[in-house]
Amino acid sequence: MAAAEKPVLSRYRDRMDKAVSALKEEFGSLRTGRASASLLDQVMVEAYGSTTPLNAVASVSVPEPRQINVSVWDRGVVVSVEKAIRASGLGLNPVVEGQNLRIPIPPLTEERRRDLQKIAGKYAEQQKIAVRNVRRDANDDLKKAEKDGAIAEDERKKMETEVQKMTDDAIKRIDEALKTKEHEIMQV
Incomplete structure (x- = not known):
């Protein structure tokens, strides 16, 4: 930021939104009882x-709540796809049927559900920390702008209040996403 430049709060809001989006992506990769x-x-x-992503060599569909179908486009990579899914650490065992893989989703044990809840909580906490770091950066930039004379003290305080509101909103969305994911994990 150049000297005497007024901070733009939308930049910080975008960074907070990215933290929430990243959390939702991480939650998407957490296995629940549903496909x-x-x-x-x-x-x-x-x-x-x-090494390529699975979706670059196959299409993935969910025909029913406890099953995933993977349609591999090239017969030559079916074995590689099967190995990759088995090695993914998701605890899935695909059944090969020609160029298709049928992946039954086994129900989770109570212990595994608790572990997944803890993992989801860790993901959420990491993103809360990221949001708080954005808040700290914003407040530091506001103080610097005030020191440089770009904004007045009352304007800085008003903007800090706005940054705090953005932070509270982002953390609230993270908490809601966590609550939803925990509920999803605990469903039998």
Whole structure:
């Protein structure tokens, strides 16, 4: 930021929104008792001499709540896709049927549900920290702008209040997302 430049709060709001979006992406990769196409988003497949995302070599669909279907476009990478899904750490065992893989989603044990809840909580806390860091950066920039003479003290205080409102809103959205995910995890 150049000297005597007025801070723009929308930049900080965008960064907070990105933290909330990142949390939702992380939650998408957490396995619950239900099938979800986003469950396989993080799976990388050894194909064509390089590591590529699963969705680059196959289409993923969810025909029923406890099953995922993966339709591989090239018969030559079916085995690689199967290996990648097994090695993903999601505890999934695909059944190969020609160029398609049928992945039954086994029900989660109570212990595994508790573990997933803790993991979801950690993800949420990481994003809350990210939001708070954005708030700190914003407040530091506001103080610097005041010191440089770009804004007056009362304007800085007003903007700090706005930053705090943005922070509270982002943390509230993170908490809501966590509550929703925990409920989803605990459903049998």
